[in-house]
Amino acid sequence: MSGYGKYFPRSEKIYVEGSRPDIRVPFREIRLHGDNDNLRLYDVSGPYTDPSYEPDLKQGLPAIRSEWIAERGDTEVHLSNVAILSNADKAFQGLERQPLRAKAGKTVTQMAYARQGTVTPEMEYIAIREHVAPEFVRAEVAAGRAVIPLNINHPEAEPMIIGRKFRTKVNANIGNSALGSSIEEEVDKMQWSTLWGADTVMDLSTGADIHDTREWIVRNSPTPIGTVPLYQALKKIDDDADGLSWELYRDTLIEQAEQGIDYFTIHAGVLRNIIPHAKKRQLGIVSRGGSVLAKWMMDNDSENFLYTHFREICEIMARYDITFSLGDGLRPGCIEDANDEAQLAELKTLGELTKIAWEYDVQVMIEGPGHVPLDKIKENMDLQLQDCFEAPFYTLGPLVTDCAPGYDHVNSAIGGAVIGWYGTSMLCYVTPKEHLGLPNRADVKEGVIVHKIAAHAADLAKGVPGSMDRDIAMTKARREFRWEDQYNLSFDPHRAREYRRESLPPEERDQVDQHYCSMCGERYCSMRISEEIRKS
């Protein structure tokens, strides 16, 4: 029994070693029947699926990058005043590791290294994962067309890249809200979503224990973690937006930077002059962050402090190698508002901010909608590439209709596949609960899987290296009636197996060698007949 347990039968964790023994890139290898080559898949489930690994949530995952970071000699231990105060209740008392930051005068971002011509161990690791050359990874990061979201304080994370010339990624949102869910549940959701293939996880907690919840998640997460720091800033002032200030926000950034958050959603593009346009919309501002900031600007008769302090934010991001996920506070919340003036004006602002961040060698991705009908997706994607200088696009869906509550995961998979094909680098998952409530465990799984399918469809259409291998293996398994292999090659082997079993007569349920399925029965099986034709 492998570490993938019952979820992925006949899958085993393997590692491919790079140019040095501590570059060990994990893959999930599916052991196919007969004399077929095993299929090697990109794997984000972390050490949990390695049978030799003994998890201890209170110790967190092994810090696989610590040595690489230390070798570069450009960081120093530094715990800010801010962090000490808020870390009083730190969950990981046992961990000796102290927060790092860049030494004075040093820039520790992957973009800085890339621009200097250095291929870091992180880049080599990614090159092996993505079946490309390390130099190609470096060049894409240097150009800003791809990001490697890896905070120097999250050495547990396995390096990964987000960019449109690489495998399309999927993000899963987790996080408690005022209405419930515990720390253990959130850590479990993180593990659960990476088991099914989430490439990054955003902790969007707005309820109790935000700091501790995050600590548990980061220390145990093999994937990059993103947050929306504004949520915690608001929490610190009892959700009273009147109390928001640059200083409060800055301290929250630093606190989270020291914990190891890999990317921050920052709504710096919601400007005062766009609010009148947003007021004309059918559905106003549907982004939580965007609406809070718009209200604050109106109440305080001031420009967005994230915009006015943007260069200071860049300095903080550079110090820890945190990637910007420039938030689309003005994303459309309904089909009628898609690609409107408010949205497109913000996109241009995000492009200007991208240029500024790049001055600091800070990595940037751009968040996107939202609700967009199929015929307007290409325009949105093309404008993003143009206005934001090819910085990676990271979209929520888009949903292609407003009318699918209960099925918004499918709605989002439709829009996500299309925008992924056009050039989006990461899809934020949407679960069946979207617009209705917080997802449970089953919703998280469903949301991740349908977006993995959408992302894979985008990869096939774009011709991402290696993406056809799985389809080729599935086709051969179909041709040869290798049912077990068909199950195991799917995104959810257990479901595929159960669905076939339940439609077979009881006496045949545990056979796996039938040369037909219950859709057509044996005599009408086109696959069987085709095989006869082929052989004739």
Place this chain on the structure above:
Amino acid sequence: MSGYGKYFPRSEKIYVEGSRPDIRVPFREIRLHGDNDNLRLYDVSGPYTDPSYEPDLKQGLPAIRSEWIAERGDTEVHLSNVAILSNADKAFQGLERQPLRAKAGKTVTQMAYARQGTVTPEMEYIAIREHVAPEFVRAEVAAGRAVIPLNINHPEAEPMIIGRKFRTKVNANIGNSALGSSIEEEVDKMQWSTLWGADTVMDLSTGADIHDTREWIVRNSPTPIGTVPLYQALKKIDDDADGLSWELYRDTLIEQAEQGIDYFTIHAGVLRNIIPHAKKRQLGIVSRGGSVLAKWMMDNDSENFLYTHFREICEIMARYDITFSLGDGLRPGCIEDANDEAQLAELKTLGELTKIAWEYDVQVMIEGPGHVPLDKIKENMDLQLQDCFEAPFYTLGPLVTDCAPGYDHVNSAIGGAVIGWYGTSMLCYVTPKEHLGLPNRADVKEGVIVHKIAAHAADLAKGVPGSMDRDIAMTKARREFRWEDQYNLSFDPHRAREYRRESLPPEERDQVDQHYCSMCGERYCSMRISEEIRKS
């Protein structure tokens, strides 16, 4: 309590009368709260959702078109020898109605009427359903760009149209196989799928009681019914394809024509000279009909008898106004085979056959794939329009990856939304059981709904008249926190309601007036804040 019962709360059946009192076009009207206009939706659920209707499955539905057909004076009662023999076990002993056919020298197809410049009651009915002018319906049918699949022996069916300038339609496949399911189950599946919005239903039975199953389905179906007559022809010779002959097939067509089947899938485009190309494929011929015919041609060293007898088939189709659904026997069964020589050669042949059918004023649609990656869908759609002279395209999916068993309904919804937007007129649903087994009741519902969402997304993108109304109403309901209306405007009100309820604390579950949801909680609700901004 309306006839839509628990499935669609606050929905009521209404009828819009045409130029004569027996043109009564059904709509489902959703009663919204407050002073909002009711939303009127296209409705295919038939009299079953009319609370004044008392169903009697043994009598079948009211024959709403009998008078229109009789008035034209171009039909006569005629029961063929073929039909009498096979009707010995006829299920509807009580029905006095006898089969009709065209009088000698008359053509009774909607295409013939349209070309003569006549707007039939059927066309007027459709114009009201589709929010267009009757003359527009006539012109599209005359040009072959749309079909009205209505056998004169299925007078129970509510007129509907399939064409790319109209609402995108969804077909649901039902039918028993050698491995199980009963007549009652199949009739129930037909009603069930139309309740959720299937615009047509194909009876693909290959098991026992094919004739009776079909009789029950047709007599009780408010939507057009399609079949693949080859399946029954094979059944008559104990599934031994060696016994296939034109005479056997012809008699089966006539038998089904007299029962009232509205469209036939006929694989007349699978020609001998394409077989060598098909043999080179990764997955050969995955169409049941296509593979049986290919085998027959090889075994008998003969051309496809459906091709050589195509004009005789047209004469039969014309006599009853049956629409061709020219089968894509060579559709690709995997991503690797998409848009290959075999598929595209067949498409050209289907175009030639379309021209021939049109000589007989017989309506034609063209079946399409299958498995096609996103980047090849447009090419396939454009070639279909060109090679088949804009005859409506009716596609199965396409699936955009081979690796999604258990989730192929989502896979198909992705491809279906895209090809629908590009110009496909009807999507054949795919259920979660695709590639694995026969769908059960829950699978049928899931399959129909996700394809309704895909078709609706296509309609929004194409700007089909009236399609935005539902999204506009949903957006307004969201803005005003009318939760009940949001549920009722969705494709599955019960699911939307349950999903929201289960994520609320128990004491709030039966409230419907919260101005927030559990995703963000009250204080962070962007919708609430947006409303404050709007009002300020």
